[in-house]
Amino acid sequence: MLWLWAPLAVAQPLHQQLDAGAQRAWVKGVSQERQAAAAALFKEGNGYYEKAVFLRAAELYRQALEQWDHPAIHYNLALALMDTGLKLELREHLEAAMRYGEAPLDQKMLEHARNLRVFVEKQLVRVEVSCEVSGASVTMDGRPLLTAPGHYEGWALPGSHVFVAAKKGYPPNERVRNPREGETLTLNIDGLYDDRELTRYRRIWAPWKSWAVVGAGVALAAGGGLLHLQGRDDLRSFDARATECGLLGCVPSSEFEDLRNRGRQFQKVAMGTYVAGGALIVTGAVLAYINRAEPYRLTPDEYEQDTHIALQIGTARRELLVTFRF
Template sequence: MKTCMGGNTHCLGIALALLLSALPATAQQPGPVPSLTREPAWAKNVSLEQQQAAVGPFEQGNTMLKESLFIEAAKKYRESLQHWDHPATSYNLALAMMNLDKPDEVYALMNVSIAHGQAPLGPDRYQHAQKYIERMEHDYARMTLLCRTDTSVTLKSEIQHLPVSCQRFERLLRPGPYLLSATHDGYQLPDLKLDVEPGQKLGYRLEIEEQRRWAAWKPWAVMGAGAALAVGGRLIHMKARDDLRAFDARVDELGGWMPPDPQVVDARPRAKTLQRVAAVSYAVGGAAVFTGVALLYVNRLQPKLHPVPLGDNELTVTPVVGGGQTGVQASTQF
């Protein structure tokens, strides 16, 4: 099955195969073959042999798609794309991926399929792709992440873990909570929580910053308070010791008899109370000092992820499909 444009040797059989294939996933009738009077952009630098090699797996994919063999159909369409990056193949691959719960890949493929306008798809499929893209951008969020090449980052949710390519990561995400987990120079960084809402367009450059958990003075304040309690306890202890010595000396003067002076009699229990207060001050002060030392260690400078929002002029996103890969390419300015 093959049709050619005038005397041009480049064949558009794959476009004809698309338009003559009944695809139940679209619920659309095949449209007419577009009228082309010159070599289209999607056929440039594609030899006749490459086009012919692409038609076979494309038609096999169509057959599998009609039989609801979505995984097998997707494999055939990817095989066809290795020979020829035709918008029609990207469109049909998107139809297969819709049934495999791959919204981000479907979104990228639909964008690729409409990159050359209506001609390679026909108006009905072109409009269908546009409406699907609009619906995805309304229901999902688009996340763009850029990071240092010496940092390994994973975007986690309850249902999936997505490795982040720091050179180019652009993905549609289901709304909900996410965690950014990263390692830098072999060190596991604290996770960073992100809340994603429908329709959001989020873009961050992930930088590594050394931060403390608390202000640097707080552990020192705890240590200082502990030291002050310990010193206070020492002074109270010395006062209790002096009072007991004075009491014992007065008793010795009386030959072991209890002194008649009430103030001297009360000195002993008062000194015992001061001893107990001093012991408590020692314990609390020592615990505070040790706590301060532990806080100093915990509060040391540690690397953490710091998300810097990307400006509108920093990011350019281009859908990419070809060579068995699907996604988007993000370029940025620093």
């Protein structure tokens, strides 16, 4: 959208001459040689600007500012930047151009600078960051903002921005924000959190499910053990009666034969349950290993949200308890 203002920039008269009055605040401390060098670069930049060679004009204006920090140079540089998309730098130079009001410009140029700044700021994000953790340093996208306790105000482009608060003894506390153009991004950092606070553990499924499989295997194996004992007792009874019958010379009955068959059947079933129970125990143990707790890391925002929810739940419980007591 910013390129739509480029024709208006051309229509606006450039500041053509640098005011060098001895009493002016922007003149103090600047030698005649530096003033002359800046004026020459300024004039050359105006020539390129009038030919619509804006990038070259902006380069010359920047060189002029190195010699002399004059509001009129900032103003012309802002106009040259209107078709470049460098919104942050454009706003910075508009701010510098208006620093002393009308004196270095004129009413028309000052009003134009104000209107242009309002337009540009609608496409930027106002950033307000504060931190109360003494000794902590805060950066935005790797750029230092402040050392706490402190407050920062500035501007940024819309989109994703990474804020990192760091202090000795703590891991970097990273927060991500995604403001849109025209918004104000406010970030208040009230605390830093260590690895213990930011670490959580999670499982694929509830732990009891794995141990339920193990328990089922143990129960099945135990049932097999009971069948095995019952079969053993039946076979022992058969052996005892067979010995007794052999001594007395009796004929074995069908019930006598069933006792042996039942004992053998119980032991066969018991062996099957041993195998099945063992398989379930091994399967449950493997599932328990797969489902072991895995650590993961919270962001400071997620930690604060968890803490806030826990606080709300605790408060609600206390209020409910007081209500019941009442």
